[in-house]
Amino acid sequence: MDKILQRLLQTIPVLIGISLIVFSLMHLTPGDPVEIMLAEVGYVSQEDIELMRAELGLDRPLIEQYFSFVAGILRGDWGTSLRARVSVKELILERLPATIELTLAAIVVSLIIGIPAGVLSAVRRYSWLDKLGTLVALVGISMPQFWLGLTLVLIFSVGLHLLPGGVRLAFDIPAPPTVTGLLLVDSILAGNWAAFWGTLRHLALPALTLGAPMSALTMRVTRSSMLEVIRQDYVTFARAKGVKEMAVIIKHALRNALIPIVTVVALNMGSLLGGNMIVERIFSWPGLGQLVVDSIRTYDYPVVQVSVMIYALTYVAMNLIADLLYIRLNPRVRI
Amino acid sequence: MGNWLLEVKDLKTYFYTDNGVAKAVDGVSFSVAHGQAVGIVGESGCGKSVTARSIMRLVDYPGKIVGGQVLFRGEDLLAKSEKEIRQFRGKEIAMIFQDPLSTLNPVLTVGDQIVEAIELHHGSGGLPVGLPLERLNPFMRRRMREEAWKRALEMMEQVGISAPEQRMAEYPHQFSGGMRQRVMIAIALSCNPALLIADEPTTALDVTVQAQILELMKELQRKLNMAVILITHDLGVVAEFCDRVIVMYAGKVVEAGPVDDILFAPRHPYTAGLLRSIPRIEDRHRPIQTIPGMVPELHNLPSGCRFRTRCPMADARCAAEDPPLVNVSYDHQVSCLQAIA
Numbered sequence: 001m002d003k004i005l006q007r008l009l010q011t012i013p014v015l016i017g018i019s020l021i022v023f024s025l026m027h028l029t030p031g032d033p034v035e036i037m038l039a040e041v042g043y044v045s046q047e048d049i050e051l052m053r054a055e056l057g058l059d060r061p062l063i064e065q066y067f068s069f070v071a072g073i074l075r076g077d078w079g080t081s082l083r084a085r086v087s088v089k090e091l092i093l094e095r096l097p098a099t100i101e102l103t104l105a106a107i108v109v110s111l112i113i114g115i116p117a118g119v120l121s122a123v124r125r126y127s128w129l130d131k132l133g134t135l136v137a138l139v140g141i142s143m144p145q146f147w148l149g150l151t152l153v154l155i156f157s158v159g160l161h162l163l164p165g166g167v168r169l170a171f172d173i174p175a176p177p178t179v180t181g182l183l184l185v186d187s188i189l190a191g192n193w194a195a196f197w198g199t200l201r202h203l204a205l206p207a208l209t210l211g212a213p214m215s216a217l218t219m220r221v222t223r224s225s226m227l228e229v230i231r232q233d234y235v236t237f238a239r240a241k242g243v244k245e246m247a248v249i250i251k252h253a254l255r256n257a258l259i260p261i262v263t264v265v266a267l268n269m270g271s272l273l274g275g276n277m278i279v280e281r282i283f284s285w286p287g288l289g290q291l292v293v294d295s296i297r298t299y300d301y302p303v304v305q306v307s308v309m310i311y312a313l314t315y316v317a318m319n320l321i322a323d324l325l326y327i328r329l330n331p332r333v334r335i
Numbered sequence: 336m337g338n339w340l341l342e343v344k345d346l347k348t349y350f351y352t353d354n355g356v357a358k359a360v361d362g363v364s365f366s367v368a369h370g371q372a373v374g375i376v377g378e379s380g381c382g383k384s385v386t387a388r389s390i391m392r393l394v395d396y397p398g399k400i401v402g403g404q405v406l407f408r409g410e411d412l413l414a415k416s417e418k419e420i421r422q423f424r425g426k427e428i429a430m431i432f433q434d435p436l437s438t439l440n441p442v443l444t445v446g447d448q449i450v451e452a453i454e455l456h457h458g459s460g461g462l463p464v465g466l467p468l469e470r471l472n473p474f475m476r477r478r479m480r481e482e483a484w485k486r487a488l489e490m491m492e493q494v495g496i497s498a499p500e501q502r503m504a505e506y507p508h509q510f511s512g513g514m515r516q517r518v519m520i521a522i523a524l525s526c527n528p529a530l531l532i533a534d535e536p537t538t539a540l541d542v543t544v545q546a547q548i549l550e551l552m553k554e555l556q557r558k559l560n561m562a563v564i565l566i567t568h569d570l571g572v573v574a575e576f577c578d579r580v581i582v583m584y585a586g587k588v589v590e591a592g593p594v595d596d597i598l599f600a601p602r603h604p605y606t607a608g609l610l611r612s613i614p615r616i617e618d619r620h621r622p623i624q625t626i627p628g629m630v631p632e633l634h635n636l637p638s639g640c641r642f643r644t645r646c647p648m649a650d651a652r653c654a655a656e657d658p659p660l661v662n663v664s665y666d667h668q669v670s671c672l673q674a675i676a
Contacts (some may be wrong), residue, residue: 125396233438236393241452241522242425245417255442331442331506 003333011316019073023066025308026301034058056082073309079302083295087240088302092288092310096169097181099280099287103272104182105207110214115254115261117215118222122230123249133219140216145275148211149282156205162201165316167285171268173198206283210275214268221264225257259330266322270315339406340562341367341390341530346403348382348389355634359385359398361586364660367530372556372563374577374594376570378611380630382586383566387532390421391428407530426456429523433535435515439507446503449487449522456481456526481613490521494551513544517551524555530562537572549576570613574598579666582606585631585641588660592667602669624667640672648673 034052053059057068078088121133157165168183169175175183176190184203186232187195229235230253238252239245276289288307295303327333348360360382367373375383378421388394390405392412405412407427412420432438440448484503496519507515518577523531524544537545555578556563573580573594580597582590584606588604597668601607608626628645631637640658643649652672660670669675 097435216606231395233432233434234440236388236395237430237432237438237519238440239393240391240424240430242421242423243451244421252440252443256440259442332508 002328004324007320011320014316015313016131018309018316019070021282022305022312023306026305027062031247041278042075073306078306081295081298081300081303083298083303088306089183091291093181095286095288095291096310097183098285099276099289101168101182101184102203102206102210102280102285103276105203106211106214106272106275107269108209109207110218111265113211113215114218114265115222118219119226119254119257121223122226125227132222137216137219140212141220142168143212145209145278146282147215148212149206149279152175152209153282163308165205166202166282168202168286169198170202171193198213206279206316209282210272210279213271213275214265215270218261218265221261222257225260226253235322255329257312259326260330262313262325263322266318266325269318273311273314338368339366340369340371341564342404342406343386343390344404344406346386346389346405347401348385348394348398349401350398350633352397352634357633358586358636359633362403363370363583363586364403365581365588365591367562367564368416368558369529370560370562371579372565372577374565374567374580375583376567376580377583378568378630378635381583382633383583384534385564386467386583387430387534387564390532390539391424391430393430399572407514420488425452425523426526426527426674427528428532429528430532430534431516431519432537433525434539435512435519436507436539438519439515441507444504444506445510445518446484446487449490449503449518449525450480452522453483453525473575486525486556487521489542490525491518494518494521494524494557496521512540513547516540516544516548520548520551520555524559527559528561531556531562532566534566535568536565538567539567545572552576555643570598570609582609585636586633587641587670588668589642589670591660591665596664601669602663602674603642603671604646604648604673607643640670642671646669646673 014332026064034049034056042298050059057065060068076089078092080086081088081091084091117133117137120129125129153165156163164170173195174192176186176192176195179186183199184196187193187199234256235248235253238248243252276287277293278289279285280287281293288310292304292307294300343366344364346360346363347358350357350359363374363382363386375386377383385394385398389400390412392400394400400413403413407423412423415423415426439445443451486500486561487503491503496502496514496517502510507518510518520536531662532554536552537548540548549572552563555561563576565572567573577594580590580594581588582597582603584605588605590597597606598610600608605626609622611624612626614623626645631644632668637644638654639656640646640649640653643653646653650673656672658670658672658675660668661675663669
């Protein structure tokens with residue numbers, strides 16, 4: 001327990017650092033948001049600009065601005081979008097569930113593909129299956145996501161008419177009432193199987209696109225970790241006990257191999273966050289990624305600040321989960 | 336000759352590496368009687384461990400058993416299917432390894448690892464071999480699990496681990512080296528095997544702990560009337576433990592015989608060299624004698640006798656002819672042209 005608490009406390013300085021960077025980012029980027037906003041209106045006087053600055057609190061000293069920014073974040077008052085003129089909180093909470101659902105689906109895809117493929121590759125090392133897996137993984141890692149996404153749409157949506165190529169749910173299916181915002185969960189809660197199936201079909205291509213580099217990475221890490229573990233004496237000893245090969249691989253080898261896999265995979269989940277922005281754009285996914293891209297383009301810095309903060313927090317959380325799982329999986333570091 | 340528990344005949348296990356074929360075990364033959372303790376000795380890389388693993392068909396890639404027979408109670412294990420051989424592993428033939436820390440699974444509790452072995456073969460104290468349907472019955476499963484747990488506790492006590500109930504819930508890294516080796520012995524013996532293959536069971540342990548473990552193995556061997564193949568490079572261990580000794584060099588048996596014959600009247604120059612290289616307390620002012628040279632590379636062996644490059648007695652004949660393994664006295668075989676001349 002001490003170890004877990006200690007690990008939790010370690011995140012505090014990281015969070016402070018993140019808030020500093022996020023705050024200064026917008027102040028270091030060229031371009032004055034007030035001038036850009038008012039430029040749309042046409043001619044404005046210097047007075048108007050000063051007035052606007054005061055309204056947004058931009059005339060106060062930086063230190064003061066920083067503290068009111070942090071206090072606002074903690075209070076749940078995330079400011080107002082400069083462009084949409086609605087609260088940032090509303091804007092983001094509306095978009096966040098779509099991104100969470102897509103990201104979770106991509107993680108599931110990457111684990112379902114990556115781990116079994118990696119295990120198979122390691123067990124049948126140097127076979128044609130292993131070589132094929134290595135080739136596919138290489139393609140998966142090196143293929144840019146925008147290209148993969150477009151290719152999948154071209155094949156499965158445009159060509160074969162098998163899967164939808166955009167948005168979360170077709171317009172002719174009534175969406176379930178919002179409880180969690182995750183359409184899959186909400187449709188189960190409402191017992192709306194048509195919506196569930198529809199959501200699943202809509203998720204398939206974006207999740208595959210987003211999860212592809214992760215599956216390739218997971219597969220490679222699983223393969224090398226398994227190869228390492230399979231050589232160990234305890235695997236031979238398990239065989240010598242008369243344990244079935246399948247149980248040797250899963251119970252004795254994979255359980256040990258998972259320890260490094262968890263760390264590497266969880267740390268690389270960060271790449272999903274970046275991928276989100278591209279994949280959401282391709283599939284018209286109404287998520288946070290699209291919002292961020294739009295907000296950056298229009299200097300809507302309150303939205304960008306909070307979104308970047310959320311990305312950073314997610315990353316910190318992933319790290320934390322990786323460490324906790326590591327402790328859970330590895331009795332040697334447990335107390 | 337029909338009474339052998341294990342007969343290994345002309346066993347050949349080769350490793351196919353990038354540097355060529357390494358003949359790690361090249362035509363090894365020997366037999367083990369019921370309840371007998373046989374030692375296999377030799378330097379590192381002489382093929383003794385590979386021989387042991389070949390008996391249980393546990394040779395890993397790139398190694399391959401390419402020829403010979405392993406007859407266990409008259410049945411050829413090398414001809415069995417993967418499923419059939421599993422009935423022998425752990426139940427009829429058990430194996431323990433050199434380093435108990437790397438041999439026990441670090442993420443499973445010690446109890447789980449003993450219970451697993453017992454459940455696999457339903458132990459001897461457990462329930463009769465269940466039908467597949469019985470295994471699915473949750474009530475039967477629980478009873479089987481409880482029986483296995485009880486048997487595991489018994490085994491822990493038998494190998495001398497105190498507070499077994501508490502220690503069963505612990506992980507291997509929480510045990511000391513000697514205790515780990517005891518756990519391994521408990522796992523190996525939990526199904527009353529007829530043959531135990533111990534691959535350097537004491538090498539990784541402190542000298543005092545070594546003696547305790549050997550003592551324990553000797554005691555259990557007598558109690559369970561079990562045959563043991565003890566693989567070691569320590570002739571002292573052999574002297575204490577074994578009835579018969581097999582000396583291996585570069586993948587071949589060079590000498591085999593009763594322990595007293597081998598230790599006091601070795602016929603092969605390699606065996607004699609091994610014995611001379613043991614430091615003796617009464618000779619402490621003389622430098623330790625060694626066998627000159629190195630073990631030849633297994634994929635690049637000399638012609639004729641494999642030991643001739645290091646042998647003080649070698650002559651032209653040794654380079655030309657492969658020495659056969661012949662009887663020099665009752666139950667004592669040597670493979671050396673000079674010794675039988």
